[in-house]
Amino acid sequence: MKRTSTHLADGRELIYFDECDDADRTAADLRDLPPPPPASQLRYDPLTDEWVAVAGHRQTRTFLPPSDECPLCPSTPERRTEIPAADYDVVVFSNRFPSFQHCEVVCFTADHNASFASLQPARVRTVLDALADRTAVLSGLPDVEQVFCFENRGVEIGVTLHHPHGQIYAYPFVTPRTRTMLAAARRHAETTGGRNLFADILAAERTDGARVVAANAGWTAYVPAAARWPFEVHLVPHERVPDLAALPPADRDLFAPLYLEILRRLDGLFGTPMPYVSAWYQAPVHADRDLAYLHLQLFSVRRAPGKLKFLAGSESAMGVFVNDVVPEEAARMLREVVLP
Amino acid sequence: MKRTSTHLADGRELIYFDECDDADRTAADLRDLPPPPPASQLRYDPLTDEWVAVAGHRQTRTFLPPSDECPLCPSTPERRTEIPAADYDVVVFSNRFPSFQHCEVVCFTADHNASFASLQPARVRTVLDALADRTAVLSGLPDVEQVFCFENRGVEIGVTLHHPHGQIYAYPFVTPRTRTMLAAARRHAETTGGRNLFADILAAERTDGARVVAANAGWTAYVPAAARWPFEVHLVPHERVPDLAALPPADRDLFAPLYLEILRRLDGLFGTPMPYVSAWYQAPVHADRDLAYLHLQLFSVRRAPGKLKFLAGSESAMGVFVNDVVPEEAARMLREVVLP
Helix, strand or coil: CEEEEEECCCCCEEEEEECCCCCCCCCCCCCCCCCCCCCCEEEEECCCCEEEEECHHHHHCCCCCCHHHCCCCECCCCCCCCECCCCCCEEEEECCCCCCCEEEEEECCCCCCCCHHHCCHHHHHHHHHHHHHHHHHHHCCCCCCEEEEEEEECHHHCCCCCCCEEEEEEECCCCHHHHHHHHHHHHHHHHCCCCCHHHHHHHHHHHHCCCEEEECCCEEEECCCCCCCCEEEEEEECCCCCCHHHCCHHHHHHHHHHHHHHHHHHHHHCCCCCCEEEEEECCCCCCCCCCCCCEEEEEECEEECCEECCCCHHHHHHCCEEECCCHHHHHHHHHHCCCC | CEEEEEECCCCCEEEEEECCCCCCCCCCCCCCCCCCCCCCEEEEECCCCEEEEECHHHHHCCCCCCHHHCCCCECCCCCCCCECCCCCCEEEEECCCCCCCEEEEEECCCCCCCCHHHCCHHHHHHHHHHHHHHHHHHHCCCCCCEEEEEEEECHHHCCCCCCCEEEEEEECCCCHHHHHHHHHHHHHHHHCCCCCHHHHHHHHHHHHCCCEEEECCCEEEECCCCCCCCEEEEEEECCCCCCHHHCCHHHHHHHHHHHHHHHHHHHHHCCCCCCEEEEEECCCCCCCCCCCCCEEEEEECEEECCEECCCCHHHHHHCCEEECCCHHHHHHHHHHCCCC
16 A cells, blocks of 8 residues: 655645555645635633633535535545545545544545445555554544544534545544443453453354344444444454454454445345444544454434434433334344345 | 313323313213223343333324314314323323323313413413422332423424324333433532532522523523533422422412513524423422422524534533534524514
8 A cells, every 4th residue: 555645735634554665645726715714713621620622614515516516535636526536536634624633534435426335345444544543643632532533424423515525523532422431341341250251242143143244254243232322333353452443454464344234134124225334433542442342333313214313302412312113123134134 | 170080981090181170071081992901011221221112002003183073182072082081181191092191181271272382371380280290199109210201293293193292201211311310410519519400500690691591580491501402491390399299379370471482482483383392391200309309491403594403413422412403502592482
């Protein structure tokens, strides 16, 4: 893999991750860009002991542009985009409308009409390598406590750009849900003589099998027993590592076919592209790295054709999820999807 | 107020709360109803130490019926609904498609086309009295740890019935968000010699004033400094009580005009009915009643005309909210709405 770092016209960093070592990355960003917007504010909520990002400037961010105005497509002589090159494999750059100080965009392919599920396994590997690279680099910055790599897919989940892309948030704190999970893992370790909670759940799911959707030598994909979302799949490596930067090459290779299979099963479920959130849970940078266990949580808000799960009173106000799809049934439905 | 308890054809309880003492509540439910669906499951998630309700039967629940098939309108000789009477003020009954063992529906008015914002203050008082009554009764059941009264309003937030109604969930555990808030309140009390966190926040907001939207002798309505939602207003009584059952009559009366004003300001913001969640935070039944502070959190997912706030990766997976509307700006916009 060839890694080339460059800068956009307003000073933001852009990095090409190329599968061929002869890619030409000399194209410059010739746009006349305004200076970056004012930084977002982080506000502390004393009621919950949590942080909220207040990002007023994002109200004017690019919103569902037509495909011939997509800012994530390669540049052409007629139209300059966020990516100066005429083609690319995977590219990462700082978000022009950041929610936090360190927010990056990850373009998975130059093909505007592709989806992650349509990528080749080799490209998935390149994406993983890019995420691992960014996790390592961002983890080295002084004010970063957790690096979160994720993809939001579908207008049903609020996506404002159709071009296949993910995002990386480098939070200056450990996120509330991660704190909750690590607190549970700590209690588990204390009451079991040091056993790892995530490893024990994985072993239990593999033994039970009722909620396993697919597996290979390195990873198991299962619907968790207490799934919050109508269709929720956790992809867990069999060997514990704290984060993507620590994921061995063999496990990166094994992830690709399994993840692509799960994404295609999701899309096959109702014969229409599934909206989803795909979220990498990584260890905090400076705490609990011995407790954490890298894994991916993939979930969709679609509960039936034409019906979405909404987070209303119980979920949004109380934090209690009501799931209308029984997890074992979700796993069975996903297993029974006939792939092309 | 006249309170009349009766039962529906399948055994569920229905209670009329009438503003006139001469209301005739003898009408029987003449429908031939199937037995109630199997109970939902509560599943424990070891990863987060939280409970999830799995309610497979709810997939078939009534979904956006046309108004002439509304199950929450009064019954007529031609059509029997969930409410046997030909008219009603406020009525509460057990949900036919419950998420938990104790889930109730609260109809605010017999008028299908009304909204909470269009109610008279006297009716708001009757609704509060009904919620207080149910809070007291449900709190007395052996397996109830927290009573949650709320209204979801708008298809944008997933509402499946248009008729103005709220819901009551009686959880057999203290909800995650309540646990989080009470833990913060406990730490605050310990580090301030016993001061109440909610009272201190209310006092600070009243002193600052920048985020106060409206207030009267009993209540203050403000946008919290670290608001999670584009438009979020907390309505807090000046005197602390643990729950609605303990709210004095004078404070019930004073709540009505302030809440109606805030709802009308929300609807006036973009000239279109605002989707919202309106959530009463009550003390747990058996714990921390000295720390808790009854208040209402009202929030909308609409961030601009035609644009909604979605809970995507950061919010749903990590629990970190990104709010695109600056709280002081939200408060100013709400204050500046010209009411008819």
